[in-house]
Amino acid sequence: MALIELKNVYYKYPGMSKWILKGINLKISHGKILIAGSTGSGKTTLLRVITGLIPEIYGGELSGSVNRNCTIGFVPQNFDAFILMPRVRDEIVFVLENKRLSKREIECKVKYIAEMLDISHLLDRDVSTLSMGERQRVAIASVLALEPEVLVFDEPLAYLDPRSSRRFIELLEDLNLKSIVIAEHRLDQVVEFMDRVIVIKNGEIIADGEPFEALSKAPPDVPKPTYVKFGFRSLEEMVNYAISGKRLV
Amino acid sequence: MLFLENVWYRSIIRGVTLKIEQGITAIIGPNGAGKTTLLRIIARIIKPDKGKVKVPERIGASWQNPYYSFYKTTVREEVKFALRMAKKSTNEEHYLKKFGLIDLADLSPFRLSAGEARILSILLALIWDPDLLLIDEPTTGLDIYEKRKLITVLRQLNKPIIIASHDIDFVLEVADKVAVMNNGTLIAYGDTLDIFYSNVLETIGFPKPVAVLLGEALGERVRSVEECLHKYF
Amino acid sequence: MKNAYISTFKACLNPITSLLLLVWSFYMISVGKLVPVGLVCVFLALYFRIAKKILPLLLWLAIPTLIVLSVLFGYIDASYITIKIVLIALSAIIAFTSPKPQHVAYLTSKIGIPPIIGFSQLFVLRLIQVLKEALAEAMNAAIGRGIKSRIKIIMLMPIPLLVHTISLSMYLAEALYIKYPPKMRTWTDKARVSEKDISLLLYLALTFILHNVGIPFY
Numbered sequence: 001m002a003l004i005e006l007k008n009v010y011y012k013y014p015g016m017s018k019w020i021l022k023g024i025n026l027k028i029s030h031g032k033i034l035i036a037g038s039t040g041s042g043k044t045t046l047l048r049v050i051t052g053l054i055p056e057i058y059g060g061e062l063s064g065s066v067n068r069n070c071t072i073g074f075v076p077q078n079f080d081a082f083i084l085m086p087r088v089r090d091e092i093v094f095v096l097e098n099k100r101l102s103k104r105e106i107e108c109k110v111k112y113i114a115e116m117l118d119i120s121h122l123l124d125r126d127v128s129t130l131s132m133g134e135r136q137r138v139a140i141a142s143v144l145a146l147e148p149e150v151l152v153f154d155e156p157l158a159y160l161d162p163r164s165s166r167r168f169i170e171l172l173e174d175l176n177l178k179s180i181v182i183a184e185h186r187l188d189q190v191v192e193f194m195d196r197v198i199v200i201k202n203g204e205i206i207a208d209g210e211p212f213e214a215l216s217k218a219p220p221d222v223p224k225p226t227y228v229k230f231g232f233r234s235l236e237e238m239v240n241y242a243i244s245g246k247r248l249v
Numbered sequence: 250m251l252f253l254e255n256v257w258y259r260s261i262i263r264g265v266t267l268k269i270e271q272g273i274t275a276i277i278g279p280n281g282a283g284k285t286t287l288l289r290i291i292a293r294i295i296k297p298d299k300g301k302v303k304v305p306e307r308i309g310a311s312w313q314n315p316y317y318s319f320y321k322t323t324v325r326e327e328v329k330f331a332l333r334m335a336k337k338s339t340n341e342e343h344y345l346k347k348f349g350l351i352d353l354a355d356l357s358p359f360r361l362s363a364g365e366a367r368i369l370s371i372l373l374a375l376i377w378d379p380d381l382l383l384i385d386e387p388t389t390g391l392d393i394y395e396k397r398k399l400i401t402v403l404r405q406l407n408k409p410i411i412i413a414s415h416d417i418d419f420v421l422e423v424a425d426k427v428a429v430m431n432n433g434t435l436i437a438y439g440d441t442l443d444i445f446y447s448n449v450l451e452t453i454g455f456p457k458p459v460a461v462l463l464g465e466a467l468g469e470r471v472r473s474v475e476e477c478l479h480k481y482f
Numbered sequence: 483m484k485n486a487y488i489s490t491f492k493a494c495l496n497p498i499t500s501l502l503l504l505v506w507s508f509y510m511i512s513v514g515k516l517v518p519v520g521l522v523c524v525f526l527a528l529y530f531r532i533a534k535k536i537l538p539l540l541l542w543l544a545i546p547t548l549i550v551l552s553v554l555f556g557y558i559d560a561s562y563i564t565i566k567i568v569l570i571a572l573s574a575i576i577a578f579t580s581p582k583p584q585h586v587a588y589l590t591s592k593i594g595i596p597p598i599i600g601f602s603q604l605f606v607l608r609l610i611q612v613l614k615e616a617l618a619e620a621m622n623a624a625i626g627r628g629i630k631s632r633i634k635i636i637m638l639m640p641i642p643l644l645v646h647t648i649s650l651s652m653y654l655a656e657a658l659y660i661k662y663p664p665k666m667r668t669w670t671d672k673a674r675v676s677e678k679d680i681s682l683l684l685y686l687a688l689t690f691i692l693h694n695v696g697i698p699f700y
Binding site: 038039040131132133134155158159160161162163164166185188189221223226227230235238239240242243 | 278279280281362363389390392393394415417453454455456459462463466467474477
């Protein structure tokens, strides 16, 4: 049984005449999934439907069926406003306070989550003194405290430098969740770690499957890793081809 | 043009000495290296604890979130307002056309995409004829087409520009000189190609841009994949 | 034992004490007994170590008020009114920040109000952080556009801040939806009555009685 299933979903925001999502059919059951698409393609809207923010927070007209059989955590692109408490420790504890846990259990969990995200040294700091990368890890920590089975990210690499991006991807590997869904358009570093790519354009899913297959099928205006644009499965392949090509020239 | 001598600020900037002349200079480095803080010191928004800061009188800036620079209901009004404040009588059409914003003239600036907002913000920072332009993380939220447009706009400008960015592909294409920062110190400064085709990026933990990987494999110093495109693919 | 719990401020009062403190302060101010209120609030501000943080806020409130009122009513009346306003603000801040969020949440859940109201104290602090950063960014943007006149900048600031606040409210709604799922709402911390509470309550009660009996005091 799929963890999340969308059947023939159509959606438009309140007061708009245009459908943002058209006939979305999607099953998520495992693995690391990338939702690729240019700005305005409906990526963020799709994530909002998956997590339930649509229609709960955003309203609008949603038709079709959305079935969820798991707990879902979501880290939005703007994770700064997502952090609700002034200190890092408070943020993680706030979420844990809502469960029936003893003081000791909460203390343990805070330590565990902080270590996993490498923010143990930041626990007593004010959020406003942290860099973007650190704030993102705090936002992720607060969502992990909910113990979701599926974690959804909206453009997680937006504010990260190449080094932090790499660390972020490594973190995803370590998290060991049932499934992870990421919407991104900065694809060079990410694609090789994904199990599946869903390409969305103008509110419709135009490709869904193995990363290289799905991306090469997509039209040129869809963001792709550089090597895929030129028909290669990996960066290495492209570089090797260039070297061999040069030898011939 | 700009001279920073042994500038210190708390534990964020540690003894930075930098001299910048004309052209487009990029300051690159990891998040938290001090890039934004250094720009703020240059803009005289922050006063350093120690060190000399010699910068031009008029400095324009487009900071991290371009939407904070907008006050009017349409793009056209925004440019007109900026022209009034700068006491210039030029028609706003001229600027809108030059920066490719003419089709968006009657939209609300708050409804522009990230790339369009960035270009408008840069236009507004330039209308009052500053001597230097600072841009903080211009490529955040921009897709590849918007980045291309931005590169075109920046190349056309005839002004010294300093860009703080962690987008190394973008910097490789657009910058004349690059200053590399890590942990508050300046670890390298030189021509873009010299910096990118050395191992400096490796020392700060950055992967090499795709163009550099190709370039090194081909034995040529290219700035973008498109440059190799015609020859080898 | 090391405190794993939320506490932006190290010491705290029972929420009921804080509420009584607020009521007492307003009562005392309304009958003109400003000195006890001033004493208690300043003492508590120092005790809870928030004096440094709230002083700028109080000055920001007091100085423009004093100037405007002086023009309308003359220095003496203006000073008196300003002091009252500052004391109201001060006692409200202390009453709001002295209890622990979990304690307030425990009580509110008992009377049917969602426990998250108890956390509003910290939430407001975070909001202040966010708005401070937004204001700084908006001002930097104005300077970057070559707007030199301070007055013009102040007049323009509300616009980007308002727009930002509107999108902020959506982000907050998202955050609350994700982090505060309706299914989980139980509480673990019941407030105790400590010596601090008792001594403070005694003082409040004493001053109340003395006032009503007609014995003058300060």
